[in-house]
Amino acid sequence: MIGRGIAILAAAATLVAGTGIADAATVAKQTTYRNFQITVRTRYSDSIWFCGDNQYGNFVCSPTIDSSKEWTLLKNWWWKGGTAVSVQGFQDSTGIIREKYCTPPMSSTTSNIYKCDAYDKL
Structure with missing residues (x-):
């Protein structure tokens, strides 16, 4: 379960860094x-x-x-x-x-x- 969470965060970071489509607020909405x-x-x-x-x-x-x-x-x-x-x-x-x-x-x-x-x- 922890590995899966890390993979999701890594994918989100790649999306943020690579395209600018998503931002940190979208990934971890609070x-x-x-x-x-x-x-x-x-x-x-x-x-x-x-x-x-x-x-x-x-x-x-x-x-x-x-x-x-x-x-x-x-x-x-x-x-x-x-x-x-x-x-x-x-x-x-x-x-x-x-x-x-x-x-x-x-x-x-x-x-x-x-x-x-x-x-x-x-």
């Missing part, structure tokens, strides 16, 4: 994520919501969702990388609203889910 779903870890909050720039650059706020007090993923809401997202949490027993800002990276090649650890704040 996904780059620029928009992220956010998962947040809370301690006090019974419900949370998010506000920030979505993948289109529009300022939006999500609906309120229940917080599991561990990692809670806001599914199907995408936030633009490199911009701060406000995560707000509401604690039922006290009526207190807390807020934390989380900023996903500009881009990532490993995941399109950003972990916002707000355990100390929310």
Whole structure:
């Protein structure tokens, strides 16, 4: 299996060097994520919501969702990388609203889910 992989890489290198038809990015294509779903870890909050720039650059706020007090993923809401997202949490027993800002990276090649650890704040 290793020999086969080396042969494929050698063939790709020959193609790149010999004709210029392919380039290294084509041979080893890697996904780059620029928009992220956010998962947040809370301690006090019974419900949370998010506000920030979505993948289109529009300022939006999500609906309120229940917080599991561990990692809670806001599914199907995408936030633009490199911009701060406000995560707000509401604690039922006290009526207190807390807020934390989380900023996903500009881009990532490993995941399109950003972990916002707000355990100390929310």
